[in-house]
Amino acid sequence: MTHYKLTLAYDGTKFAGYQIQPRQRTVQGVLEKALGKMAKVDHIHVDGSGRTDSGVHALGQVISFDYPGNIPERSMMLAMNSLMPLDVEILKAEIVPATFHARYSAKGKRYVYRVARGRFTDPFNRLYTGHYPYPLDLDRIREALKDVVGTHDFTSFAASGGVIEDKVRTIYEATVQDDPAHNEIRFEFYGNGFLYNMVRILVATLLEIGNGRRAVHDFQRLYQVKDRQQARGTAPASGLYLKEVYY
Amino acid sequence: MTHYKLTLAYDGTKFAGYQIQPRQRTVQGVLEKALGKMAKVDHIHVDGSGRTDSGVHALGQVISFDYPGNIPERSMMLAMNSLMPLDVEILKAEIVPATFHARYSAKGKRYVYRVARGRFTDPFNRLYTGHYPYPLDLDRIREALKDVVGTHDFTSFAASGGVIEDKVRTIYEATVQDDPAHNEIRFEFYGNGFLYNMVRILVATLLEIGNGRRAVHDFQRLYQVKDRQQARGTAPASGLYLKEVYY
Numbered sequence: 001m002t003h004y005k006l007t008l009a010y011d012g013t014k015f016a017g018y019q020i021q022p023r024q025r026t027v028q029g030v031l032e033k034a035l036g037k038m039a040k041v042d043h044i045h046v047d048g049s050g051r052t053d054s055g056v057h058a059l060g061q062v063i064s065f066d067y068p069g070n071i072p073e074r075s076m077m078l079a080m081n082s083l084m085p086l087d088v089e090i091l092k093a094e095i096v097p098a099t100f101h102a103r104y105s106a107k108g109k110r111y112v113y114r115v116a117r118g119r120f121t122d123p124f125n126r127l128y129t130g131h132y133p134y135p136l137d138l139d140r141i142r143e144a145l146k147d148v149v150g151t152h153d154f155t156s157f158a159a160s161g162g163v164i165e166d167k168v169r170t171i172y173e174a175t176v177q178d179d180p181a182h183n184e185i186r187f188e189f190y191g192n193g194f195l196y197n198m199v200r201i202l203v204a205t206l207l208e209i210g211n212g213r214r215a216v217h218d219f220q221r222l223y224q225v226k227d228r229q230q231a232r233g234t235a236p237a238s239g240l241y242l243k244e245v246y247y
Numbered sequence: 248m249t250h251y252k253l254t255l256a257y258d259g260t261k262f263a264g265y266q267i268q269p270r271q272r273t274v275q276g277v278l279e280k281a282l283g284k285m286a287k288v289d290h291i292h293v294d295g296s297g298r299t300d301s302g303v304h305a306l307g308q309v310i311s312f313d314y315p316g317n318i319p320e321r322s323m324m325l326a327m328n329s330l331m332p333l334d335v336e337i338l339k340a341e342i343v344p345a346t347f348h349a350r351y352s353a354k355g356k357r358y359v360y361r362v363a364r365g366r367f368t369d370p371f372n373r374l375y376t377g378h379y380p381y382p383l384d385l386d387r388i389r390e391a392l393k394d395v396v397g398t399h400d401f402t403s404f405a406a407s408g409g410v411i412e413d414k415v416r417t418i419y420e421a422t423v424q425d426d427p428a429h430n431e432i433r434f435e436f437y438g439n440g441f442l443y444n445m446v447r448i449l450v451a452t453l454l455e456i457g458n459g460r461r462a463v464h465d466f467q468r469l470y471q472v473k474d475r476q477q478a479r480g481t482a483p484a485s486g487l488y489l490k491e492v493y494y
Contacts, residue, residue, distance in 0.1 A: 009369075009370055009371075010370050011370040011371055011373070057371070081367050086368045086370065086373045087370045087373065088370060089367050089368065089369060089370050090367075120328050120336050120337075121333045121336065122256075122336060123256055123257050123258040123304075123333065123334045123335060123336050124256075124258055124304070124375065126258075126333045126334065128371065
């Protein structure tokens with residue numbers, strides 16, 4: 001048995017999310033089947049750093065698993081890529097101590113959210129951005145992002161359906177970058193953990209603040225009320241990227 | 248009756264090409280149906296500047312048509328966009344003289360071809376580039392591109408199936424740009440006309456020259472032999488973009 005850590009990118013468009021489900025095309029399903037093929041077994045169970053929803057992309061998702069045999073890191077990377085569909089790319093394979101676990105060992109995560117600002121949907125970006133055609137005041141968004149950084153109870157920003165009791169998370173960095181050449185803005189969030197749909201709800205709330213439909217410091221109120229109904233929107237999955245997992 | 252010229256972009260991935268075909272999703276079909284809906288008729292015939300194949304994209308395809316009514320240019324643009332699927336965007340609508348014809352009035356076209364150079368297919372670029380993981384000497388390609396510019400008989404570079412007798416075309420510009428930041432090279436071809444699959448065959452031949460599998464000045468020989476079998480490859484549709492049509 002050898003214990004591996006793999007870092008991978010995928011286009012989430014044609015997946016029913018990361019997590020394995022019967023009769024659905026999932027990232028986990030594709031990975032477990034490919035490893036099974038290599039090892040001549042039905043499948044090999046992999047642990048991911050966390051789920052991504054259908055349509056959500058990854059630039060640096062991490063998985064870990066036990067493999068029955070000892071394949072050099074580079075050979076593992078090449079073999080897995082030869083078995084991957086074109087919408088998944090294995091970026092790195094590492095042999096790690098048996099104690100490493102993609103989810104439980106994770107110390108933090110970084111997400112990117114891309115917002116396309118054109119009046120109409122750009123045909124080439126429709127699957128890779130969220131679309132927000134309304135005016136935005138980036139100074140208001142930057143002011144609001146200061147309220148996002150820090151340790152807060154994010155109950156108002158967690159999709160119902162989550163089973164996690166403790167909704168307190170720490171956000172180390174929350175930024176927005178303007179890219180006028182591509183008529184796009186890009187959010188980046190780095191924190192010790194994120195609740196279900198949290199980034200997409202944060203982005204939807206930030207866009208409402210930028211558009212003037214919400215007070216600049218509404219986050220302070222939303223942390224207090226702990227009510228998902230008050231942070232109404234959820235930005236589309238297509239704009240969200242799991243960029244990096246920190247260990 | 249008002250005569251319109253529309254400029255549009257589309258992601259060709261989910262279309263069976265530009266040209267209308269029964270029981271297939273085509274760009275022309277989507278446009279004719281939307282115009283019919285506006286005019287409350289079954290469909291309105293449109294003329295395109297030329298066909299693009301399945302998977303080929305457009306940044307500036309042009310169509311022309313007669314519309315039974317007089318809609319201001321901007322309203323036509325907005326109305327059509329509201330009826331377009333997300334993979335088509337109308338960039339511009341103009342009222343033009345009745346003599347304007349998207350195909351017959353065209354004086355030239357510009358195509359772009361994007362080649363991804365990573366060892367593996369980038370999941371986010373698989374539908375928007377051709378993939379060439381082998382070594383390339385760009386100086387050899389630049390030297391060969393000098394042979395592409397000018398007036399030549401492109402018989403060796405036309406897919407069989409074309410019905411056009413005269414295979415002589417003039418290429419005004421043929422360039423390659425290196426984009427190491429995106430691990431990509433980009434070809435651009437501007438000419439008075441292009442035969443069926445011509446750009447994709449030119450690119451495949453240029454890549455073979457860049458890889459050293461063909462003589463630098465093989466184009467000179469290929470113009471002479473007038474034999475499609477000798478310019479073997481056709482680069483994938485996914486990398487090709489109709490960028491602009493000149494009138």
